[in-house]
Amino acid sequence: MASLECAFFKKRIKNPIILASGVLGMTKGSLEAACENGCGGVIAKSLTLEPRKGHDGPNIVETECGLLNAMGYPNPGIESGLAEFGGWARDEALIISIVGKDAGEFGQLAARVEEAKKTLGASAIEAAISCPHTPGYGTMAGQGTPESIKEITRAIKDKCSLPLIIKLSPSIPGEGKAAKAAEDAGADAINMGNSLGPGMKIDLARRKPILGFGVGGLTGPAIKPIIVRAVHDIYRSVKIPIIGTGGITTGEDAIEMMMAGASWVSAGSAVYYRGPKAFGEIAKEMKAWMEGNGVKSLPEITGCCP
C-alpha cells in the first residue's frame, strides 16, 4: 500500500499537498474547509503589519493558459490575522505567511508571530519575498537578490523560533543562488514559488488592461514547466527541503514536482480549475500513480530525476 503520509517539521501530515497562500485562506473557516477537502496543510493569507485593502478590481482574470491576479495583499493585518487564524488544533499543518517591505518589517512581523506562538498552533512561518504586483513588496521592492534574501532571513530567524520557509519568485535570475542565500542565512525550507511575471491581459472592446493594477502575477498550468525547472535547480543547490508551487492541478503534476526535488507541493489555482475538492482529488491521483508504479512512500520519488 502506497502512503502519502509525510513529515512536516515536527508534525506528521496525511499528504504533502498544501493550500497555497492567498487562495481561499482569508479566514479560519476557509482554511478548515480546505483541510476537510483533503489537503495536508494550509498556508494562511499573507499578513502585513497594518491592514491593507488591496488593489482595485478586477483582481483576477483568466487567460487561455492560467490566471493573472493582482490582489495587492489585501489582509486584515498581523494583529487581526493572528487572532483569526490562531488556536489551530487540527492534524493538518498551519503555516503563517508574512510579508514586509524590508528586513526590519519582516523582523517585527516575526516577533509578533513568536509572541502568539503558544496559542497559535502553527507549524511554520513563511516569508513571501516574491510578489510581482505589489509596490513596496516582493520583486517590486528588489527582495529577490541574495543579499536581500539573507538580510530578511536573518531578521526573521532572529525573532521567531518556528521553522522558516522562504518563498521565492520564479521571475528572479538564479533561483539556485537565491535559495542557497536563504539556506546560508538559516532558512529551514524553500517554497518555489510565487506567481510568475508580471503579465498583462488587454480587453479588446475597452482597449485597456483588465486588471485594476494593470499587471498581475501568472499562476496555474502555464507556469508549471518553469517551476519544475526552478525546483530542479534549487534541489541541486541546497540541502533544506523544498515546497514546489505552481500549476499543480493533478496528482501527476504533483509527482512531477516531487521528482524535480520537492518534498511537499502547494496548490492554489487548482481550486479554480477543479473546485474546492481539488486537494483530495490530487491526493487520490497521487496515490493511484504510486500504486500503479510500485512506489511505496514519497521520499522514494523526491529528487529522483537526475
Added chain:
Amino acid sequence: MKKVTNPIRTAIVRKVVDENYRVKTIELECDLPKALPGQFLMVWVPGAGEKPMSIGNSNPLTISVANVGKVSGELHELKPGGMVSFRGPLGKPFNIPERAKCILVVGGGYGVVPMYFLAKVARENKIDTLAVVGAKTAKDIVWEKQLFTVCKEVFITTDDGTRGMKGNVLAEAQRLIEGKKIDSVYACGPERMMEAVARLCMQHNVPCEVSVERYMKCGVGVCGSCAIGGKLCCVDGPVFSAQEALSFPEFGKAHRDASGRRI
C-alpha cells in the same frame, strides 16, 4: 483554441431609469439567456474597479445600482450609448421546488431586483408569486411597477408608514405564510431581515432561500474574500438555503471589509 470560461463582455447601454434619489436601473442592448434568477455579474468600470451586481432581468440584461461609492458612482454617470463590461452570470441561482404552485418573495431595498427576475421566471412556469416589499420610506421603494406585472399580489411595507403598511416585512410575510399555501420563500435585502425571514420559515417548515452579500473580489471562488462559514459567497452562494445560512456563525452578525477585517 482553448477558451476562457468567464470572458469579459461589453454591452451598450440602451436605457437608464432614475428609480429614486440613489438608485438607477441600467438596461443593456444584450440578452444573457444563460442567466438565472439569483445569479450576479461582476461589473467592471475601467479605472474604478469591479463589483458584483444582481441580475434583474436577462432579456434585456438589466441591473439596478445604488450609488454608494466608487464603482456604483461611475455606473450612475452612464448614459444611453455608454458601455458596461461584465463577467457572468456567476454564482448559484434560486431553486423553485418541483410542482410549486405559489411562492413568496421578500425584498428590501435593491434586494427587490433579483426578486423581480425570480417572479418573472416563476410566471413563465405558471407559478404564482406573492411579493412583500419593504423600505424605510416611500421613496426608497424600487421596481414596484415591474413587480406588479409578474406577481399575483404585491404587499408594501414602510418603516414610517408613508406607503403601504407601517412596519417591517416580517409581520406581512408571517401573515402570508400562515394564511396561504406557500411552497417556498425567497428573501433578498438587509441581512437582519433575511435572518428573521429564514427563522420564520424554519419555524413554519417552509423551504426558504436567502441571497447573501459579502465583499467579493475575484467572483470565481479563488481569493477567499467573501468567505462565510466555510463557504464562499461567490461560488457556493450568493443564494443559500435558510438552514445553511443560519448555520454560518457570521450570518446576520458580521461582515468583512476589503482587507478581510471583521466589521
